[in-house]
Amino acid sequence: MNDPGPGLRTVHTLRALTVELDLLAASFAQRHGLHPTDLRALIALLDAAREGTPATPGRLGRELGLNSAGTTAVLDRLERLGHVHRSRDPHDRRRVLLAVTERAVALGQGFFGPLIGEAAALVDGLSATERATVEGFLASVREIVARHANGDGGPDGNRDGNGGAEQDAEAE
Amino acid sequence: MNDPGPGLRTVHTLRALTVELDLLAASFAQRHGLHPTDLRALIALLDAAREGTPATPGRLGRELGLNSAGTTAVLDRLERLGHVHRSRDPHDRRRVLLAVTERAVALGQGFFGPLIGEAAALVDGLSATERATVEGFLASVREIVARHANGDGGPDGNRDGNGGAEQDAEAE
DNA sequence: CATATTATCTCGCCCAGCGAGAAGATTGCC
DNA sequence: GGCAATCTTCTCGCTGGGCGAGATAATATG
Numbered sequence: 001m002n003d004p005g006p007g008l009r010t011v012h013t014l015r016a017l018t019v020e021l022d023l024l025a026a027s028f029a030q031r032h033g034l035h036p037t038d039l040r041a042l043i044a045l046l047d048a049a050r051e052g053t054p055a056t057p058g059r060l061g062r063e064l065g066l067n068s069a070g071t072t073a074v075l076d077r078l079e080r081l082g083h084v085h086r087s088r089d090p091h092d093r094r095r096v097l098l099a100v101t102e103r104a105v106a107l108g109q110g111f112f113g114p115l116i117g118e119a120a121a122l123v124d125g126l127s128a129t130e131r132a133t134v135e136g137f138l139a140s141v142r143e144i145v146a147r148h149a150n151g152d153g154g155p156d157g158n159r160d161g162n163g164g165a166e167q168d169a170e171a172e
Numbered sequence: 173m174n175d176p177g178p179g180l181r182t183v184h185t186l187r188a189l190t191v192e193l194d195l196l197a198a199s200f201a202q203r204h205g206l207h208p209t210d211l212r213a214l215i216a217l218l219d220a221a222r223e224g225t226p227a228t229p230g231r232l233g234r235e236l237g238l239n240s241a242g243t244t245a246v247l248d249r250l251e252r253l254g255h256v257h258r259s260r261d262p263h264d265r266r267r268v269l270l271a272v273t274e275r276a277v278a279l280g281q282g283f284f285g286p287l288i289g290e291a292a293a294l295v296d297g298l299s300a301t302e303r304a305t306v307e308g309f310l311a312s313v314r315e316i317v318a319r320h321a322n323g324d325g326g327p328d329g330n331r332d333g334n335g336g337a338e339q340d341a342e343a344e
Numbered sequence: 345c346a347t348a349t350t351a352t353c354t355c356g357c358c359c360a361g362c363g364a365g366a367a368g369a370t371t372g373c374c
Numbered sequence: 375g376g377c378a379a380t381c382t383t384c385t386c387g388c389t390g391g392g393c394g395a396g397a398t399a400a401t402a403t404g
Contacts, residue, residue: 239392
């Protein structure tokens with residue numbers, strides 16, 4: 001039971017890291033008048049912008065696990081703060097296109113930029129072999145997590161309007 | 173922008189991993205009638221129990237970034253669900269000692285046990301050199317995160333009774 | 345013994361997110 | 375073309391997690 005093998009300590013460190021990253025993000029969000037969800041939304045939108053993926057409320061809500069009402073509220077907040085701009089899609093006028101503003105980009109870069117930059121520099125300072133080891137480790141852990149996510153907790157448990165929870169897996 | 177240097181990709185993978193772990197935890201929590209905060213509290217309490225650290229509401233609240241009212245609410249929920257038991261500390265009767273129940277231990281082990289076990293096995297499958305590389309990487313990233321936390325967003329920005337948001341850092 | 349400090353809890357409020365459903369746009373079928 | 379089904383987003387009302395303020399009880403400090 002309490003037999004910490006050599007690997008356990010590493011896993012514990014990884015877990016601690018994720019917790020610390022979470023806390024950092026939360027404190028950053030608070031500092032800028034954002035809620036954790038707002039920050040997650042902003043990150044998702046910045047990612048989409050960088051990748052050239054068109055961003056819409058529906059897509060974003062699905063990504064964040066929010067229903068449409070909650071998604072609208074998030075976007076209202078972000079728009080009021082000047083981080084996001086809504087505009088109708090000319091090709092399908094039911095849709096709303098979401099664009100991040102300069103301000104949002106600056107916000108994201110200003111904070112996560114240095115953090116990511118330092119981490120990237122750290123990785124770049126490793127030898128090719130070491131880098132491969134780290135990447136392999138991260139990829140393997142992701143794979144483990146993905147397997148457990150599929151088996152134990154479906155990522156899309158409930159959605160808007162449609163009760164997807166007809167099986168509520170009552171754990172007593 | 174779209175020029176991922178060698179290190180950037182690794183950092184991106186790490187970020188994706190943290191997001192996925194977060195989603196997994198959230199879906200697991202929902203599945204057991206817990207809120208994300210409740211699960212975080214439970215994990216913290218299980219950790220404390222495993223380490224032999226005495227757990228109290230104050231300590232827990234500080235760890236979770238909640239004020240005392242919120243902490244009380246979390247504990248009320250966990251106690252109602254039978255995961256935690258409160259008892260007064262005989263040595264300092266202001267304090268409340270928190271004990272996790274068998275049920276909570278089973279809950280945590282049943283879900284995170286296999287996950288952590290697989291990850292630990294993964295690490296154990298590495299050579300000593302590789303393991304050192306991974307551990308060094310994680311430790312370095314933690315150090316970077318810690319530095320940014322201190323410089324940009326103090327981990328104890330606001331606490332009970334003291335409004336930590338006296339400066340709302342209006343960007344621009 | 346009086347006072348300050350510590351630890352926890354109670355009360356009232358705010359607002360994030362949910363469910364339900366409305367409104368506008370598109371697609372398909374006749 | 376016209377009408378219905380579908381899709382996307384938004385509005386409304388509500389629940390409840392978390393905060394601020396303060397109460398209460400116990401321990402330190404003079």
